[in-house]
Amino acid sequence: MVKVRDEIAADVSVREALLDAAFGEARFEKTSERLREGRRPAAKLALSACHEGAMVGTVRLWNVAAGTAGDGLLLGPLAVDEDRRGLGIGSKLMREALWRAARMGHRFVLLVGDAPYYARFGFEPAPIGLDLPGPVDRARFLAFEIIPGALGHACGMVVATGAMERSRRGVATEQRLAA
Numbered sequence: 001m002v003k004v005r006d007e008i009a010a011d012v013s014v015r016e017a018l019l020d021a022a023f024g025e026a027r028f029e030k031t032s033e034r035l036r037e038g039r040r041p042a043a044k045l046a047l048s049a050c051h052e053g054a055m056v057g058t059v060r061l062w063n064v065a066a067g068t069a070g071d072g073l074l075l076g077p078l079a080v081d082e083d084r085r086g087l088g089i090g091s092k093l094m095r096e097a098l099w100r101a102a103r104m105g106h107r108f109v110l111l112v113g114d115a116p117y118y119a120r121f122g123f124e125p126a127p128i129g130l131d132l133p134g135p136v137d138r139a140r141f142l143a144f145e146i147i148p149g150a151l152g153h154a155c156g157m158v159v160a161t162g163a164m165e166r167s168r169r170g171v172a173t174e175q176r177l178a179a
């Protein structure tokens with residue numbers, strides 16, 4: 001039985017190990033990483049999948065603004081433990097993420113990934129007028145309209161709009177001031 005729930009602090013090291021195993025160090029060079037670095041994921045949209053007591057999958061979504069289309073989400077990275085693939089865990093994470101995003105009133109989701117995998121969830125090529133802050137294979141730049149027409153013929157740059165991550169120093173200062 002697979003359970004998808006909010007990511008908790010104890011998941012972070014497992015999540016990072018999962019992502020290293022799935023994508024390697026090159027993951028930090030990806031163009032979509034430019035929209036994630038230094039930011040916090042969108043509220044209630046950092047998810048972990050658990051199977052037989054172990055955390056085995058992760059997906060997070062991020063607040064962005066996509067040119068003329070305005071506010072939306074960027075999805076990724078999505079990864080499932082290699083030994084647990086093909087059990088529907090990735091699909092369960094995707095469905096929960098998209099369901100939550102819709103329920104929270106988000107209008108569209110962008111991602112850079114394998115079109116043959118994401119097509120099953122309704123993802124199609126992103127509008128040609130949208131740009132990412134770095135090189136991208138257009139065949140892998142995908143979009144899903146939660147509200148039909150939310151992207152339309154959108155054009156312009158996709159930029160990060162999520163809350164900034166708190167630095168360790170900032171957290172330490174806050175704790176000192178609160179003491």
Ligand SMILES: CC(C)(COP(=O)(O)OP(=O)(O)OC[C@H]1O[C@@H](n2cnc3c(N)ncnc32)[C@H](O)[C@@H]1OP(=O)(O)O)[C@@H](O)C(=O)NCCC(=O)NCCS
Nearest residue numbers: 022078079080085086087088089090091092113114116117
């Ligand atoms: C992609 C990934 C998250 C799928 O997780 P999963 O739990 O195995 O997915 P599901 O069990 O829900 O779906 C399995 C199906 O997806 C297909 N699939 C898996 N990866 C695929 C890919 N990259 N392209 C196309 N199809 C893919 C499988 O062949 C299988 O097909 P079937 O349903 O016809 O048998 C997992 O394979 C993974 O972590 N891969 C490495 C990281 C990665 O590539 N992440 C995202 C893609 S950019």
